[in-house]
Amino acid sequence: MAVATHAIRLDGNPGGDSGGAPSAFPCRGDETVVAAMERLRLPAPGLRRTPGRPIPVGCRQGGCGVCRVQILSGSYRLQPMSRAHVSEAEERAGYALACRLIPESDLDLRCARRTGAAATGAPVPAQPITNT
Numbered sequence: 393m394a395v396a397t398h399a400i401r402l403d404g405n406p407g408g409d410s411g412g413a414p415s416a417f418p419c420r421g422d423e424t425v426v427a428a429m430e431r432l433r434l435p436a437p438g439l440r441r442t443p444g445r446p447i448p449v450g451c452r453q454g455g456c457g458v459c460r461v462q463i464l465s466g467s468y469r470l471q472p473m474s475r476a477h478v479s480e481a482e483e484r485a486g487y488a489l490a491c492r493l494i495p496e497s498d499l500d501l502r503c504a505r506r507t508g509a510a511a512t513g514a515p516v517p518a519q520p521i522t523n524t
């Protein structure tokens with residue numbers, strides 16, 4: 393059975409490395425938003441300051457919080473992620489880590505990166521959770 397592909401639309405929030413430019417890219421229903429960005433080379437991994445990167449990326453494992461986003465519309469599922477960066481209440485309000493976010497429909501997102509320690513990309517131990 394073919395895997396559905398969904399459109400990931402990002403608003404022009406200046407929290408992203410794109411410098412506030414709106415962007416959109418396709419993401420399969422069996423990959424995370426960050427995995428799709430990297431599969432599409434938006435841009436090459438490791439070049440965090442390269443213009444055009446839709447969402448900043450750090451650990452890719454749900455631990456650093458750099459890729460924090462708010463989902464404005466659409467349906468999705470989440471893999472386990474650190475509660476240090478997205479509390480249960482924030483998750484209910486639509487916040488997530490893009491490296492743990494798998495679309496089930498087209499998604500409208502905005503970068504929601506925190507300032508302070510979380511913005512440095514410093515690793516924070518992941519706290520396994522179950523998303524139901």
Ligand code: FES
Pocket residue numbers: 448449450451452453454455456457458459460489490491492
């Ligand atoms: S890249 Fe570190 S939490 Fe997503």
